[in-house]
Amino acid sequence: MGKTALITGITGQDGSYLAELLLAKGYKVYGMVRRSSTENFERIEHLRDQIILREGDLLDQLSLIKLIEESQPDEIYNLAAQSFVPTSWTKPLLTGEFTGLGVTRMLEAIYTVSRQIRFYQASSSEMFGKVLEVPQKEDTPFYPRSPYGVAKVYGHFITVNYRESYDIFAVSGILFNHESPRRGLEFVTRKVSNAVARIKLGLQDKLPMGNLDAKRDWGFAGDYVEAMWLMLQPEQAQDYVIATGETHTVEELLRVAFAHVGLNWQDYVVIDQRFIRPAEVDLLIGDSSKARSELGWQPKVSFEGLIQMMVEADLRRLQK
Numbered sequence: 001m002g003k004t005a006l007i008t009g010i011t012g013q014d015g016s017y018l019a020e021l022l023l024a025k026g027y028k029v030y031g032m033v034r035r036s037s038t039e040n041f042e043r044i045e046h047l048r049d050q051i052i053l054r055e056g057d058l059l060d061q062l063s064l065i066k067l068i069e070e071s072q073p074d075e076i077y078n079l080a081a082q083s084f085v086p087t088s089w090t091k092p093l094l095t096g097e098f099t100g101l102g103v104t105r106m107l108e109a110i111y112t113v114s115r116q117i118r119f120y121q122a123s124s125s126e127m128f129g130k131v132l133e134v135p136q137k138e139d140t141p142f143y144p145r146s147p148y149g150v151a152k153v154y155g156h157f158i159t160v161n162y163r164e165s166y167d168i169f170a171v172s173g174i175l176f177n178h179e180s181p182r183r184g185l186e187f188v189t190r191k192v193s194n195a196v197a198r199i200k201l202g203l204q205d206k207l208p209m210g211n212l213d214a215k216r217d218w219g220f221a222g223d224y225v226e227a228m229w230l231m232l233q234p235e236q237a238q239d240y241v242i243a244t245g246e247t248h249t250v251e252e253l254l255r256v257a258f259a260h261v262g263l264n265w266q267d268y269v270v271i272d273q274r275f276i277r278p279a280e281v282d283l284l285i286g287d288s289s290k291a292r293s294e295l296g297w298q299p300k301v302s303f304e305g306l307i308q309m310m311v312e313a314d315l316r317r318l319q320k
Contacts (some may be wrong), residue, residue: 002026006071008058008106009079010051012248013182014122016227018077023050025229030071032056032080032263043182046085064109068117075232077120078106082153085126088148099151100158107162107170115168118232121159123172124152125217125243125284137241137287138174160239169237176243176286179306180221181297182315183262188250189218192257193310197267197318198286200261210270212251215283219244220301230295243286244299256307 005022008016010031022029029051031044041048056067058080068076081099082088088095103121110117128136129145144150155174163170183190191207198204219242227242251265258265291297301309 002028002079004028004030005072005073005075005077006030006032006068006073007031007077007079007154008056010120011041011044011192012079012179013043013184013221014079014178014225014228015077016047016182017180017193018079018228019047019051020282021229023047028052030054030067030073032067047174049102049178051239058098058105061105061109064106065112067132068109068113072114073117073204075118075120076106076110076205077122077228078103079122081122081155082148085146085148088146088151092147094215095147095220096151097156100154102159103155107158107168110168111166112164115166117168118237119162119168119170120228120230120232121155121170121172121259123156123239124149125158125174125176125286127153127156127174128284131283134283135243135245135285135287138239138290147154163237169232171231171237172239173224173231174239174241174286175224175227176217176241176284177220178193178219178224178242179310181223181310183310187243189253189307189310190314192253193307194262194313195268196257196263197314198262200315203317204267207254207269208274209250209254209269210272210274212254212269214245215249215285217243217245217247217285218253218303218306219299220306223299223301227291227295227297230291230297240291240295241286241288242291242297243288244303246303247283247285247287248303252303253307256304257311260308260311 056063082095126149127142129141180187195207254265
């Protein structure tokens with residue numbers, strides 16, 4: 001019999017790529033979705049006949065226990081969160097509930113139902129924030145610079161705590177920025193790729209942006225979900241940094257995206273103070289040597305390839 005996995009946040013970018021990966025490996029896949037008056041299953045529509053969707057909520061302990069009892073998963077991937085960093089300033093308490101305490105509720109549900117379940121927590125490079133070391137690796141101290149980053153640090157350490165206290169196979173993947181054509185429009189990479197496509201097609205004139213000097217380590221989400229799965233396969237539970245090891249500025253992102261359609265980014269980009277963060281994270285670059293040597297993981301899609309892939313996907317979508 002194949003394994004069974006439960007994915008929270010299955011309707012998101014990472015959840016959809018992870019579901020595809022696990023299905024290809026012969027898993028039975030359950031996805032947790034929140035009760036809503038409007039369904040947003042666009043990213044997993046092509047998988048609807050292959051996965052089992054069930055209602056649950058990281059704010060509701062009992063719903064998590066019932067879902068785990070029903071699905072009997074071998075592995076749980078906790079990808080659900082309030083994951084848009086700017087929103088965490090306007091909704092800091094909600095961010096803390098989902099992104100921090102929600103992890104505790106899921107771990108407590110595992111403790112209640114079965115400690116044999118293997119648990120993956122989606123940690124984030126935003127935990128490093130005002131970086132104290134370059135590049136950042138597993139033992140680099142955290143210095144979060146947003147309510148989102150702070151909540152992720154809580155989720156990270158509560159995962160460590162349950163691992164060490166109850167001998168639960170619980171790991172955190174400290175993933176650096178990972179993007180794809182399935183990324184939400186509010187994230188800067190997709191904001192850029194969508195705007196470039198719209199400008200190329202004559203649907204938009206200008207692109208308002210914030211800090212162009214911010215540096216990020218951007219990879220392809222499809223590569224990163226493979227790392228999630230790899231982390232749950234060894235005998236011993238450990239945390240891993242997942243990153244490309246390259247850093248690029250937002251300005252480089254703009255240059256690559258606009259150049260792909262034969263345009264000069266400087267002709268279209270305007271700086272808008274609304275998009276400047278209250279506390280900026282200036283430089284993120286990860287050292288994933290531990291994951292590469294111990295898990296055999298490495299990224300396959302380059303930065304340029306990723307941005308071009310996203311622009312092409314938005315061009316196709318808009319031309320339809």
